[in-house]
Amino acid sequence: MRKLLIHITALLFIACASPSESDSNTDGRLKIVCTTGMLGDAVKEIVGDQAEVTYLMGPGVDPHLYKATQGDLKLLTNADVIIYNGLHLEGKMGEVFEKLENRKQIIVAADGIPKEKLINSTDFQGAYDPHLWFDVSLWEEVCNYLGKTLSKLEGVDKEMIRSQSYAYSDSLKALHQWVTKEMAKVADSQRVLITAHDAFGYFGRAYDVEVKGLQGISTLSEYGLKDVSDLVNYISDRNIKAVFVESSVSDRSLNAVVQGCKEKGHQVHIGGTLFSDAMGEAKSAEGKYIGMVRYNVNTIVEALK
Ligand SMILES: [Zn+2]
The missing domain is CATH 3.40.50.1980 (Nitrogenase molybdenum iron protein domain)
Known part of the structure; x- marks a missing residue:
């Protein structure tokens, strides 16, 4: 073993x-x-x-x-x-x-x-x-x-x-x-985490949240207009309240999604910036792993509950 x-x-x-x-x-x-x-x-x-x-x-x-x-x-x-x-x-x-x-x-x-x-x-x-x-x-x-x-x-x-x-x-x-206790505050219908790239697969599996990223598990993956429109449709159909940008990835792609939803008549807002692949400033609470996770979870729960 x-x-x-x-x-x-x-x-x-x-x-x-x-x-x-x-x-x-x-x-x-x-x-x-x-x-x-x-x-x-x-x-x-x-x-x-x-x-x-x-x-x-x-x-x-x-x-x-x-x-x-x-x-x-x-x-x-x-x-x-x-x-x-x-x-x-x-x-x-x-x-x-x-x-x-x-x-x-x-x-x-x-x-x-x-x-x-x-x-x-x-x-x-x-x-x-x-x-x-x-x-x-x-x-x-x-x-x-x-x-x-x-x-x-x-x-x-x-x-x-x-x-x-x-x-x-x-x-x-x-x-x-x-984390398990906090995430339980989010209603079943809103347990969807939408981010720029698929960083949250393990989070989704562990805490029972559906995750969707515009790009794949690496930011090296390309995304196209179809990916944006598919995500726009998904968010509108599911009536999702918020999507999340990431501190280490450009927010351009998700802004396009928010705009696309608006054009379809569904208001979705940016729920906050999550620390996905990099932590926060060294001297801040988010500059440590535990603080980073707490910050992310508080941001997610606040935006989706
Ligand atoms: Zn990543």
């Missing part, structure tokens, strides 16, 4: 290592670099001050389109451990990870979830929906996997990591219950 898919390929032969790699650890702590803010936040909660944790994708950044900058490459090259979501969320970074694979310890968060719990992609055959963090109980499993894997690293206080990981797991259990 134990699927230890971490790529511990700490090969000693590093043919093309730059000289700066050897002097990367300035304060002796491990350097962990994560891709998304959600991962960065989880890892910070789990490792505390035992490692220096950074993440590449800040507020408003779309991971599907994100390309590593020179600065990112330097951070990744200097990292001891790299953690990414996987399932092609970071669609344009595959080559970068491949290059680092033999030189770094790489942890793929999605490896913590058995395949049968993943949602199949309707856009790409053989691919899975990468937006795991929207089912809080599934994200808890991801975090437990990270905790287990990180506690095995050299030079860390294993017991402390384990206990911090358990504590975070408890917070996520409570959050999952809270």
